[in-house]
Amino acid sequence: MPLRICQIAAEVTPFAKTGGLGDVAAGLSRALGKQGHDVRVFLPFYARVVKLDFPFVAVDFLRDVEIHLGARKFTYSVFTARLPDSAVDVYFVHCPALYHHDSIYSGEWDEYLRYALLTRVALETCQRMGWAPDIVHVHDWHTALAPIYLRTIYAWDRLFAKTRTVLTLHNLGYQGVFSSQVLEEIGLAGHSEMLYNEDLAAGRVSFLKTGLLYADALTTVSRTYAQEIQTAEHGFGLDALLRARANHLVGIVNGVDYGEWSPESDPYIPHKYSAERLEGKEATKRALLEKIGLPVPRQAPVVGLVSRLTSQKGLDLLFDTLPEFLYHRDFRFIALGSGEERYESFLSWLQVTFPGKVWYFRGYSEELSHWIEAGADIFLMPSRYEPCGLNQMYSLRYGTPPVVRRTGGLADTVEQWNPVTRTGTGFSFDHFTPEGLRWALDFALTAYRDVAAWKQLMLNGMAKDFSWARQVRPYEELYRRLAG
Numbered sequence: 001m002p003l004r005i006c007q008i009a010a011e012v013t014p015f016a017k018t019g020g021l022g023d024v025a026a027g028l029s030r031a032l033g034k035q036g037h038d039v040r041v042f043l044p045f046y047a048r049v050v051k052l053d054f055p056f057v058a059v060d061f062l063r064d065v066e067i068h069l070g071a072r073k074f075t076y077s078v079f080t081a082r083l084p085d086s087a088v089d090v091y092f093v094h095c096p097a098l099y100h101h102d103s104i105y106s107g108e109w110d111e112y113l114r115y116a117l118l119t120r121v122a123l124e125t126c127q128r129m130g131w132a133p134d135i136v137h138v139h140d141w142h143t144a145l146a147p148i149y150l151r152t153i154y155a156w157d158r159l160f161a162k163t164r165t166v167l168t169l170h171n172l173g174y175q176g177v178f179s180s181q182v183l184e185e186i187g188l189a190g191h192s193e194m195l196y197n198e199d200l201a202a203g204r205v206s207f208l209k210t211g212l213l214y215a216d217a218l219t220t221v222s223r224t225y226a227q228e229i230q231t232a233e234h235g236f237g238l239d240a241l242l243r244a245r246a247n248h249l250v251g252i253v254n255g256v257d258y259g260e261w262s263p264e265s266d267p268y269i270p271h272k273y274s275a276e277r278l279e280g281k282e283a284t285k286r287a288l289l290e291k292i293g294l295p296v297p298r299q300a301p302v303v304g305l306v307s308r309l310t311s312q313k314g315l316d317l318l319f320d321t322l323p324e325f326l327y328h329r330d331f332r333f334i335a336l337g338s339g340e341e342r343y344e345s346f347l348s349w350l351q352v353t354f355p356g357k358v359w360y361f362r363g364y365s366e367e368l369s370h371w372i373e374a375g376a377d378i379f380l381m382p383s384r385y386e387p388c389g390l391n392q393m394y395s396l397r398y399g400t401p402p403v404v405r406r407t408g409g410l411a412d413t414v415e416q417w418n419p420v421t422r423t424g425t426g427f428s429f430d431h432f433t434p435e436g437l438r439w440a441l442d443f444a445l446t447a448y449r450d451v452a453a454w455k456q457l458m459l460n461g462m463a464k465d466f467s468w469a470r471q472v473r474p475y476e477e478l479y480r481r482l483a484g
């Protein structure tokens, strides 16, 4: 029996993406659609999405609809378009008063309004379509109010009588905490007894915590992260609550969209390749180095990094390790990313200090990220914490063994290379210290010298299957269990 599944998210690739959330919302929805479920996805019609060259169609009966958030009145319309390579409809909430910002996240005071509105409009659109979802699946703090809305504002509507909710935690580092003065506007002033008392007493309300309290099921994006967030070290203050709801919490590793991330068919890379025909990888490495103007080494490996430059990604470890390694060892280092100033200036400094060995591009580039996954020999991901991580799974598929810290999804997806048995897919270190990274990087650079063993390592990783076609199953099982 197909299920009716409503997904509500702040990002959906390719329309709006800043990180893994967008990839997951799209990949999971597409895979569910392929399984025959009726999936409808809701996303803001951000100004930058409006500008995309996409055949958006206005939904006739959802034009200029009024909605009140406290004393504020907004008017919205809904547009729709197909999620590429799927039969899934995405519904875009058009409300220029809230979504006019250039970037996806406004970073301004109105963030709570932007996502409270998205969540409410998604539920109200279900009502107007007369469409009773079996599952409302929400993601991160942005849409985490859906479960409480269904128990309060929309509790009267029989349409939702059988609806069950799932909240996926992609990153606990972001919780959507606002002044409790916004209660009226987010529609919860009359339900403060249902909110976390301590927070209210301190004058705050947390979107994410509210979701944790009322979602029927909680998921997070890897098994290890599901355990880690129940500890004080990784729980961001929510560990006690998560322990209390541990019976309702499961870890499901994210899938990878191999339609987009496969060296056989990647439209961005100049030479396609596969496990059977690896020559294209060497040619891509050469092309990458030529493209960015680094001398092509005879045997030295290229170490690649593609990342948001935040402390989560473990970049602090690079300060103490990379200069020393670049001085003593023969390899190239290519980095792509933007974020915090100190990391950007460190990478720029490396580039100046090690000319011909280091190249850094500050910014966001879909194309370059594919080139680096394909053209590098080793992928670097020393995260402090990593709920799931996609890049290491991409790098496995591209025959670019990753060097990772054993945390969260990195622990679940990268198996330690064993040069004796020639098993394993990458290099992982336990302790978040420069010594830890030094050990793993040294292990990788040394292993690279054994050409035959390295090829086996690449093939081991390329054979792994983290496709959505596979990872969608535990979600389906969960939905079915909830839907009874």
Ligand code: ADP
Binding pocket: 018, 019, 020, 021, 023, 306, 307, 308, 336, 337, 338, 363, 364, 365, 366, 369, 388, 389, 390, 391, 392
């Ligand atoms: P997170 O979601 O925490 O940023 P993930 O590894 O789960 O980390 O996903 C990161 C995604 O964002 C990957 O698809 C990666 O290629 C992409 N990405 C990150 N930074 C950049 C960048 N500067 N340019 C292009 N893509 C990037």
